[in-house]
Amino acid sequence: MESNNDANRVCEPKGLFIKDRKQEPIELRFSNLYYTVSLGFRKGTKDVLKNINGIFAPNQLVAIMGPSGAGKSSLLDVLSGYNLKGVRGNVTVNGNERRLDSFRRVSCYIQQDDRLQPLLTVNENMHIAVNLKLTMDKSQKYKDAVVNEILSTLGLEKTKNTRTVRLSGGQKKRLSIALELINNPMVMFLDEPTTGLDSLSCSQCISLLRLLAHQGRTIICTIHQPSASLFQMFDQVYILSQGTCLYQGSTSNLIPYLSKLKLPCPMYHNPADYVIELACGDHGNDKIEKMAKEIENGKSLIWTGLSDLLAINQTGESQEQSKEINNVHETSFNNQLKCLLHRGFLKCKRDPDLTYLRLGVNVAVSILLGTLFLQIGDDGSKIFDNYNLLFSILMHHVGSTLMLNIINFPAEISILTKEHFNRWYSLKSYYIATNILDIPITTIGCLIFSVIIYLMTGQPLVWDRFYMFTFISWLMVLISQSLGFIIGAWFSVINGNFVGPIIVVLLMMFSGFGVNLRDIPYLLKWGTEISFLRYGLEALIAAIYDKRGILPCYELYCHYKYPEKFLEEIAMTTDKFNKDVFVLVVTLLITRIAAYFMLRLRVKARVSF
Numbered sequence: 228m229e230s231n232n233d234a235n236r237v238c239e240p241k242g243l244f245i246k247d248r249k250q251e252p253i254e255l256r257f258s259n260l261y262y263t264v265s266l267g268f269r270k271g272t273k274d275v276l277k278n279i280n281g282i283f284a285p286n287q288l289v290a291i292m293g294p295s296g297a298g299k300s301s302l303l304d305v306l307s308g309y310n311l312k313g314v315r316g317n318v319t320v321n322g323n324e325r326r327l328d329s330f331r332r333v334s335c336y337i338q339q340d341d342r343l344q345p346l347l348t349v350n351e352n353m354h355i356a357v358n359l360k361l362t363m364d365k366s367q368k369y370k371d372a373v374v375n376e377i378l379s380t381l382g383l384e385k386t387k388n389t390r391t392v393r394l395s396g397g398q399k400k401r402l403s404i405a406l407e408l409i410n411n412p413m414v415m416f417l418d419e420p421t422t423g424l425d426s427l428s429c430s431q432c433i434s435l436l437r438l439l440a441h442q443g444r445t446i447i448c449t450i451h452q453p454s455a456s457l458f459q460m461f462d463q464v465y466i467l468s469q470g471t472c473l474y475q476g477s478t479s480n481l482i483p484y485l486s487k488l489k490l491p492c493p494m495y496h497n498p499a500d501y502v503i504e505l506a507c508g509d510h511g512n513d514k515i516e517k518m519a520k521e522i523e524n525g526k527s528l529i530w531t532g533l534s535d536l537l538a539i540n541q542t543g544e545s546q547e548q549s550k551e552i553n554n555v556h557e558t559s560f561n562n563q564l565k566c567l568l569h570r571g572f573l574k575c576k577r578d579p580d581l582t583y584l585r586l587g588v589n590v591a592v593s594i595l596l597g598t599l600f601l602q603i604g605d606d607g608s609k610i611f612d613n614y615n616l617l618f619s620i621l622m623h624h625v626g627s628t629l630m631l632n633i634i635n636f637p638a639e640i641s642i643l644t645k646e647h648f649n650r651w652y653s654l655k656s657y658y659i660a661t662n663i664l665d666i667p668i669t670t671i672g673c674l675i676f677s678v679i680i681y682l683m684t685g686q687p688l689v690w691d692r693f694y695m696f697t698f699i700s701w702l703m704v705l706i707s708q709s710l711g712f713i714i715g716a717w718f719s720v721i722n723g724n725f726v727g728p729i730i731v732v733l734l735m736m737f738s739g740f741g742v743n744l745r746d747i748p749y750l751l752k753w754g755t756e757i758s759f760l761r762y763g764l765e766a767l768i769a770a771i772y773d774k775r776g777i778l779p780c781y782e783l784y785c786h787y788k789y790p791e792k793f794l795e796e797i798a799m800t801t802d803k804f805n806k807d808v809f810v811l812v813v814t815l816l817i818t819r820i821a822a823y824f825m826l827r828l829r830v831k832a833r834v835s836f
C-alpha cells in the first residue's frame with residue numbers, strides 16, 4: 228500500500244526526459260472516418276464509427292466519452308493505427324496524411340488491461356524497457372537518469388524494488404505509463420486508464436496525464452462517466468453515441484453548448500453524467516440527432532476554444548513525418564535479443580515452479596513407466612510390452628509438451644502484442660529469444676527422462692543406441708513444442724485445449740501403432756506420411772532393435788525372440804533411421820517457421836482472447 232502523500236505525488240520533471248528530448252507537438256485530425264466490422268457470414272456489416280470528424284490538439288488532455296458500445300475504444304484503435312481493417316476516411320498528423328511507421332515512433336497506446344511482466348520489479352521492467360527503447364548510443368548513466376526521472380515524476384520511486392504483481396491498481400497503471408514515457412511519445416492513447424481504480428488513484432492518474440499533456444503532448448483517453456471533479460481535469464471532451472459525434476469541445480463549454488441546444492444541465496447535476504444520459508437516449512433519441520447536427524458530426528470546432536488550431540506546421544511536412552524510417556525499432560536485433568533473453572532468464576528464475584514442474588513430470592513419469600515395464604528391454608518374451616513402452620514414451624513427450632505450450636503461450640501474447648505495437652522489439656527477436664530460452668530446460672528434461680527410463684526398463688546398454696533413443700525423444704519434444712506454439716498462437720486456451728487432444732489422436736491413428744502401417748486403407752495412407760509420431764516410433768524401434776540378434780528368452784517359448792519376426796508383424800523396419808531423422812528435422816523446421824508466421828498473423832490481426 229502506498230501512503231497518501233506518496234500517492235499524491237505527481238511532480239514536474241526537471242531533467243532529461245523532457246528537456247533534452249523535446250519533440251515536435253502533434254495535432255491529430257480525422258475526417259469522414261468510418262469503421263465497419265463484419266458481423267459474420269451472411270450477417271452483413273455494421274458501421275461502428277459513422278463519418279465522424281475531429282481534432283485533437285497538443286497540450287490538451289482529451290476525454291472520449293459515451294455510453295457502452297458507442298465506439299470509444301474503436302476510435303482509439305483506429306486513431307492509434309492499432310486497427311486498420313475496415314477503416315475509411317482521413318487521419319492527418321500536423322496536416323499531413325498519417326504515415327503509420329513514423330506515427331508509431333511518436334505515439335504509444337496503453338490498453339485497458341495492464342499488460343506488464345508480473346514477476347519483474349518496477350526497476351527491472353523500466354531498465355529492460357529503457358534498453359529496448361532508447362538508442363544504443365545513449366550511455367547507461369543517461370538511461371539510469373531517464374528511469375529515475377520518470378519514476379520520480381510518476382511517484383513510483385518508492386516501489387522501485389517491488390514486483391509488479393504486488394503493485395496496487397493505480398501503481399500498475401502508472402507503471403504502464405512510465406514504460407511508454409521512456410521514448411517520450413508526443414501522442415498518448417489510453418483506453419480507460421481509470422477503470423478499476425479508487426477515486427484517489429483516479430484523480431492521481433488523471434492529474435498525471437494532465438501534467439504530461441501540458442508539457443506539449445496530445446493525450447487522448449477513453450473514460451466512463453467520470454465524477455464532476457475528475458471531468459473538470461480534462462481540457463477537451465469528445466462525446467460519442469452509436470458511432471456519431473455529439474460534442475467536441477472544451478470541458479467548460481459543454482454546459483453552454485447544452486444550454487444553446489435547449490438541453491440545460493439540471494442544477495447540481497454532474498455534466499458528465501447528464502451528457503451520458505443524453506447520449507444513451509434517456510431523454511429521447513431526437514436529442515441525439517439534435518446534438519450530432521449541431522456539432523456537424525465533429526466538424527464544428529467552435530466549442531473547442533482553441534484559436535490556434537492548424538497553427539502547427541501548416542505549411543510543411545512535420546519533422547517526424549518527413550523522416551525516412553528505415554527501422555521501426557530503436558535498437559538493433561542483437562540488443563533486442565539480449566534484453567529479451569535477460570528478461571526471460573529473470574522470469575524463469577522468479578518462477579521456478581514451472582521449470583521444476585517440467586523436470587518433475589519427466590522424473591515422475593519415467594519412474595512410473597520404468598516400474599511398470601521393469602527390465603523388459605532385453606527379454607524375448609516381452610518384446611510386445613517393450614513396443615508399448617516405446618509408444619508410451621512418445622505419447623508422454625508429445626502430450627505433455629503440446630498441452631503445456633497450448634496453455635502457456637496465449638498468456639504471453641497479450642503482452643507481446645502491446646510491446647510489439649509500441650515498438651519495443653521485433654517479433655523475430657521475441658520468437659528467437661523464446662526458442663533459445665526453452666532449449667536448456669527441454670534438453671535437461673529429456674535427458675533425465677531418457678536416462679531413467681532406459682536404465683529401469685533394461686534397454687541395451689550400448690551408447691549409440693542410447694544417443695539415438697535420446698535424440699529422437701528430443702526431436703519429438705521440440706516438434707510437439709512447435710505444434711503447441713502454432714495452436715497456442717492461434718487459438719484461445721479453451722479452444723486450444725479442445726484442438727490439441729484431437730490432433731494427438733489423429734497423429735496416433737496414423738502412427739502405425741494399433742492399426743499397423745500395412746493395414747491402413749489406401750485412401751488414408753497420406754496420414755501416415757504426415758504423422759511425425761509414425762517417424763518417431765519407427766526411429767525409436769530402429770534405435771532399440773536394429774541388428775539386435777536373438778533376444779534372451781526366460782520362458783519356455785518366446786515367439787518373438789527374433790526381433791525381425793516381430794517387426795515383420797507390426798510392418799516396421801529398422802533400416803530407415805536416417806530417413807526418419809531427416810523427416811523429423813524437416814518437420815521441426817517447418818513447424819517452427821509455421822509457428823512464427825502464425826504468431827505474426829495473430830499479432831497483426833491483434834486478436835486478443
Ligand SMILES: Nc1ncnc2c1ncn2[C@@H]1O[C@H](COP(=O)(O)OP(=O)(O)OP(=O)(O)O)[C@@H](O)[C@H]1O
Binds near residue numbers: 264
Ligand atoms: N470486430 C468487431 N466485430 C463486431 N462488432 C464490433 C467489433 N468491434 C467493435 N464492435 C462493436 O462496435 C461497438 C463499439 O465497440 P467499442 O468497444 O468501441 O465500444 P466502447 O464505446 O468502447 O464500449 P465500452 O465502453 O463498453 O468499452 C460495440 O457494439 C461492439 O460490439
